[in-house]
Amino acid sequence: MVRILTKYWDEKDSHSIDVALKSGGYQSAKKALALRPQEIIEEVKKAKLRGRGGAGFPAGQKWSFVPDDNKPHYLVINADEGEPGTFKDRYIMERSPHMLIEGIIIASYAIRAETAFVYIRGEFQKAYERLKSAIEEAEQRGFLGRGILGSKHNLRIHLIRGAGAYICGEETALIESVEGKAGRPRLRPPFPAVSGLYKSPTVVNNVETIALVPAIFELGAEKFLSLGSPTDGGTKLYCVSGHVKKPGLFELPMGTNLRDIIFDYAGGIVSGRNLKAVLPGGSSTPVIKADECNVNMDFDCVKKIGSMLGSGAIIVMDDRTCMVRALESLLEFYADESCGQCTPCREGCPWIYKITRRIEKGEAEPKDIDLLLEVSENILGNTICPLGDAAAMPAISIVTKFREEFEEHIKRKGCYFDNLPLAPVLEGRSMV
Amino acid sequence: MENNTELKNYISELKSVFAEKSTIIMPALRFAQEKYGRVDDDIIEEISRNLNIPPVKILSAARFYHFFTEKAQARYRIEVCSSISCSLLGSEHIYDYLKRRLSQPGSGGGKNEFSVNRVGCLGSCGTAPAMLINNVLFENLNFEKIDAIIEGIKSGKDIDKILG
Ligand SMILES: Cc1cc2nc3c(=O)[nH]c(=O)nc-3n(C[C@H](O)[C@H](O)[C@H](O)COP(=O)(O)O)c2cc1C
Ligand code: SF4
Ligand code: FES
Numbered sequence: 001m002v003r004i005l006t007k008y009w010d011e012k013d014s015h016s017i018d019v020a021l022k023s024g025g026y027q028s029a030k031k032a033l034a035l036r037p038q039e040i041i042e043e044v045k046k047a048k049l050r051g052r053g054g055a056g057f058p059a060g061q062k063w064s065f066v067p068d069d070n071k072p073h074y075l076v077i078n079a080d081e082g083e084p085g086t087f088k089d090r091y092i093m094e095r096s097p098h099m100l101i102e103g104i105i106i107a108s109y110a111i112r113a114e115t116a117f118v119y120i121r122g123e124f125q126k127a128y129e130r131l132k133s134a135i136e137e138a139e140q141r142g143f144l145g146r147g148i149l150g151s152k153h154n155l156r157i158h159l160i161r162g163a164g165a166y167i168c169g170e171e172t173a174l175i176e177s178v179e180g181k182a183g184r185p186r187l188r189p190p191f192p193a194v195s196g197l198y199k200s201p202t203v204v205n206n207v208e209t210i211a212l213v214p215a216i217f218e219l220g221a222e223k224f225l226s227l228g229s230p231t232d233g234g235t236k237l238y239c240v241s242g243h244v245k246k247p248g249l250f251e252l253p254m255g256t257n258l259r260d261i262i263f264d265y266a267g268g269i270v271s272g273r274n275l276k277a278v279l280p281g282g283s284s285t286p287v288i289k290a291d292e293c294n295v296n297m298d299f300d301c302v303k304k305i306g307s308m309l310g311s312g313a314i315i316v317m318d319d320r321t322c323m324v325r326a327l328e329s330l331l332e333f334y335a336d337e338s339c340g341q342c343t344p345c346r347e348g349c350p351w352i353y354k355i356t357r358r359i360e361k362g363e364a365e366p367k368d369i370d371l372l373l374e375v376s377e378n379i380l381g382n383t384i385c386p387l388g389d390a391a392a393m394p395a396i397s398i399v400t401k402f403r404e405e406f407e408e409h410i411k412r413k414g415c416y417f418d419n420l421p422l423a424p425v426l427e428g429r430s431m432v
Numbered sequence: 433m434e435n436n437t438e439l440k441n442y443i444s445e446l447k448s449v450f451a452e453k454s455t456i457i458m459p460a461l462r463f464a465q466e467k468y469g470r471v472d473d474d475i476i477e478e479i480s481r482n483l484n485i486p487p488v489k490i491l492s493a494a495r496f497y498h499f500f501t502e503k504a505q506a507r508y509r510i511e512v513c514s515s516i517s518c519s520l521l522g523s524e525h526i527y528d529y530l531k532r533r534l535s536q537p538g539s540g541g542g543k544n545e546f547s548v549n550r551v552g553c554l555g556s557c558g559t560a561p562a563m564l565i566n567n568v569l570f571e572n573l574n575f576e577k578i579d580a581i582i583e584g585i586k587s588g589k590d591i592d593k594i595l596g
Contacts, residue, residue, distance in 0.1 A: 081555050082552065082553060082555070083553070084515035084516045084517060084552065084553035084557065085515075085516060085517050085553070085557050086553070086555065086557070087555045087556055087557050087558050089555075090555045090556075115451075121555065122462070122499055123554060123555070123564060123567055124555065125567050125568065125569070126569075158449070158450070158455075160455070160458060160459065161458070161459070161462055162497075163458065163461065163462060163497035163498070163499035163500060164497055164498035164499040165496065165497050165498065166552060177458060178455055178458070179452070179454045179455065180454040180455060180456070180457025180458055180485075180489070180490075180493055181454075181457075181489075181492070181493050182492055182493050182495075182496035182497075183496060183497075184496075198452055239557065239558060240558065241517035241520075241557035241558050241560060242516075242517055242520045242521075243520060243521075247517075247557075247558040247559070247560070248558045248559075249558060279516070283515065283516050283553075313557070315516055315517055315520070315557075317520060321520065325519075326516060326519075326520070329514065329515060329516050329519040330515075330516055332514065333515050333516075333552050333553070336552065337552065
């Protein structure tokens, strides 16, 4: 099986430039810099590389929106990884930072940007240090700076560290933060590609998206596409967490079947238990039940069954999981992280959290279930950024698909599931 | 004022790095928080003066982010993940255990030595339950590990070397 991002993770000091160079690092940048920017964009389009940050927007298409003007352009890498269940970008930066830097070289050249920012989550210490020294190594070898690899391309990469606000993962909030402001998402249009950082054309891409770019030029667009599914090229780093025997990261062809990921790669459900439900793409994606898990994990297929691939964070819940308790945990996160500028999100997220909490504690009335649904539906689609939706979508899907558990909590005046034990015995760990 | 020399030097260094001075605000705030343990009005004014940006702009950014605090924080800030993947593996128990253990007489050290908080996902969901102490990550937690970590801190070990 072809591995791209994790290709040399098994090697000692996989983050060093020596390991990267030994495995062909910076050769793709060399090839790409010999092309014209427009040709790079065409290749990336042909490879059908879709954004790994959550929305699955085609990367080549995003780059092509950047106008042909004389303003400075910016590339911004979203390394704010914060969606519960997601833990891939941190490992990419810790273990193959040069792949990301090489991707940044190619992408910045394609959009004619000479300055790139990596906005890295404030809590990530090791990833920050690794990326920082990788940038220094690359500068020393002439892969960054002026006239990179004999081309006319100049590039400087800056690292900006976040400061504990999840909402800064949203691309316009992130831009505000780089501009030294509170991370409150902007109204669109204008889109960042036209007016982003310092009002200049800006492309924001996820770490995994950009780290995949060199492979397109190493393998060729056709080969890259053929690694994944017909509408969605390349490999995907799936993050598997929750009640599986071997939680961890798995780099697999985009579109690998969810059942195979859970039962083969992640070793199946912890001993003696059965699968109950899965959040297939992170904590903001609609829940799917055990019998819906026969799905290929690419953007279009997961959408067809009413959920989303999101960040590829597969959160697995076994049959002892209380779905009310699970929803309570999900909503607590979003209620805390709302930036507060839209009323439906600012008021609605804490409200649905409190209703769910009441149900879990046995202090709710039967009409609260419909109230929970009604408030959630009123958040949906009525906000500036999708954070409100991120809370409302799992709420609606969990209440709808597991309504009897909510009713039972109200009838029995509280939670009737066993208190979850600490870390059920894990029988192994995957490659992380 | 004179004591903020490190911050002043840091800002003047960054002026040669960043073309837009507004981008210096976040790094400067972080530097101050790490160096002086807080971001109070004095710090805000210092940054404002050095960047020639109105203090209210610095202030409204500073107060938005959890990292920047007006008052000095505890010496050891323990942050236990309470998000879904950790919660599924019983992170509440870790949190309760820590709270209990550090509230026993003679275990918590002096005042403002430890703080224990629940926080959102730490990006370590595959090695849940997870927590941070002063930004150092601890994964695959259980009660024995918590004991070892607390003992390690009390015996004066560096946080990032406690578990070897
Ligand atoms: C509340 C919220 C949080 C987000 N957090 C992240 C994040 O941590 N990392 C990320 O890459 N994208 C995140 N996104 C998506 C970004 O807004 C943006 O779509 C993405 O960075 C684009 O990169 P891509 O096209 O390569 O996927 C978030 C979106 C929202 C609404
Ligand atoms: S939806 Fe929520 S987080 Fe997004 S802009 Fe509105 S209030 Fe802020
Ligand atoms: S849910 Fe705890 S680290 Fe992600």
